[in-house]
Amino acid sequence: MTTDNSPKRQVSIALPSTGDDEWKAVREPLSNGWLTQGPKVAQFEKNFAGRHEVTHAIATSSCTTGLHLILSAMGIGPGDEVIVPAFTWVSTANVVLYCGATPVLADVDPHTYNVTAETIRPRITVRTKAIVVVHLFGLCADIESIKKVAGDLPIIEDAACAIGSSYFGKPAGGLGLAAAFSFHPRKIVTTGEGGMVTTQSDVLAEKMVQLRNHGASISEEQRHRGPQPYLLADFNLIGFNYRLTDVQAAIGIVQLEKLEHFIKERNHWADFYQRELKEIEWLRVPAVPPGYGHGWQSFVCWVGETKLRQSRNELMALLQKKGISTRPGTHAIHQLGVYRERFGFVPEDYPVARDCEKFSMAIPLHNRMSDEDYRYVISVLKSVRY
Numbered sequence: 036m037t038t039d040n041s042p043k044r045q046v047s048i049a050l051p052s053t054g055d056d057e058w059k060a061v062r063e064p065l066s067n068g069w070l071t072q073g074p075k076v077a078q079f080e081k082n083f084a085g086r087h088e089v090t091h092a093i094a095t096s097s098c099t100t101g102l103h104l105i106l107s108a109m110g111i112g113p114g115d116e117v118i119v120p121a122f123t124w125v126s127t128a129n130v131v132l133y134c135g136a137t138p139v140l141a142d143v144d145p146h147t148y149n150v151t152a153e154t155i156r157p158r159i160t161v162r163t164k165a166i167v168v169v170h171l172f173g174l175c176a177d178i179e180s181i182k183k184v185a186g187d188l189p190i191i192e193d194a195a196c197a198i199g200s201s202y203f204g205k206p207a208g209g210l211g212l213a214a215a216f217s218f219h220p221r222k223i224v225t226t227g228e229g230g231m232v233t234t235q236s237d238v239l240a241e242k243m244v245q246l247r248n249h250g251a252s253i254s255e256e257q258r259h260r261g262p263q264p265y266l267l268a269d270f271n272l273i274g275f276n277y278r279l280t281d282v283q284a285a286i287g288i289v290q291l292e293k294l295e296h297f298i299k300e301r302n303h304w305a306d307f308y309q310r311e312l313k314e315i316e317w318l319r320v321p322a323v324p325p326g327y328g329h330g331w332q333s334f335v336c337w338v339g340e341t342k343l344r345q346s347r348n349e350l351m352a353l354l355q356k357k358g359i360s361t362r363p364g365t366h367a368i369h370q371l372g373v374y375r376e377r378f379g380f381v382p383e384d385y386p387v388a389r390d391c392e393k394f395s396m397a398i399p400l401h402n403r404m405s406d407e408d409y410r411y412v413i414s415v416l417k418s419v420r421y
Contacts, residue, residue, distance in 0.1 A: 250274030364395030
């Protein structure tokens with residue numbers, strides 16, 4: 036006789052909230068044969084721009100390609116420096132290297148996990164051409180204070196986690212020169228893979244649209260639906276294939292319509308977590324400064340190991356055994372192999388980012404969780420002996 040020691044409940048760190056509406060939406064492009072970038076992408080872009088109060092929204096194959104598109108359109112290249120957070124997903128720094136430029140890391144605030152004016156100021160040099168600000172986990176960085184330090188330097192928003200987030204009433208995506216969003220399945224709105232770039236700049240938008248499609252002077256839709264079937268695009272730029280498909284855009288249109296519901300539900304449960312977990316001495320729950328609208332892409336806590344008397348990793352392993360998936364917040368860029376080897380970084384160079392990687396822990400929060408799931412996570416965390 037065997038004993039089943041598996042947990043009674045399994046709570047995933049994240050699950051996309053998709054269903055029949057999305058399934059029905061993809062039938063149109065599958066039926067009419069327009070699968071690549073076309074009318075659905077155009078509709079998705081229009082809807083996204085309206086929701087985020089920007090002039091232009093440009094769909095891309097991912098947030099990473101979106102960030103690369105922005106920097107490329109800006110003319111960032113060899114000899115240039117771009118400031119990026121030391122605590123972020125690796126692509127934030129990688130896109131700078133794609134351009135042949137140098138990523139300059141700035142440490143972060145241990146409570147918001149975001150860069151600040153104070154951490155950016157000493158990193159600015161005569162070679163600085165842009166500042167990439169990440170709205171990590173759905174909380175916007177303090178853009179106004181950063182702008183005062185930045186002066187005339189353009190600010191790029193890495194808004195991968197920040198769809199639905201806001202800063203003093205203004206949606207993320209329109210707070211700097213340009214922004215890039217992600218539609219990865221761990222994000223609030225998903226298209227499987229995919230991204231969106233936003234900007235108020237007509238000049239930058241025009242160049243990004245061209246670069247997105249190999250540098251072509253006209254779009255595929257213009258070619259196929261226009262009266263001149265013999266027309267070929269001219270190529271005056273070396274561009275990329277960073278397009279989104281109409282199949283993905285059809286899903287995105289439906290998902291975007293659900294955004295307000297998704298955000299409202301996540302805020303409800305984030306408030307619940309904050310109330311129920313605030314008395315645990317070894318756990319610091321995230322807070323939202325006044326005036327900020329948190330999107331709650333992730334609920335990332337800080338594990339105080341000295342009070343817990345066990346490591347964050349041991350706690351995460353225990354929660355996994357109990358059926359609760361967790362993840363570290365994200366990476367300390369300077370501790371990743373390629374950056375250590377290329378720039379000679381050591382852990383002490385960015386001590387807050389180092390500690391954020393070591394002590395942060397995301398617990399489940401998504402739109403497929405039930406009341407019982409949330410209560411189970413809380414009960415298990417409260418039962419941890421310290």
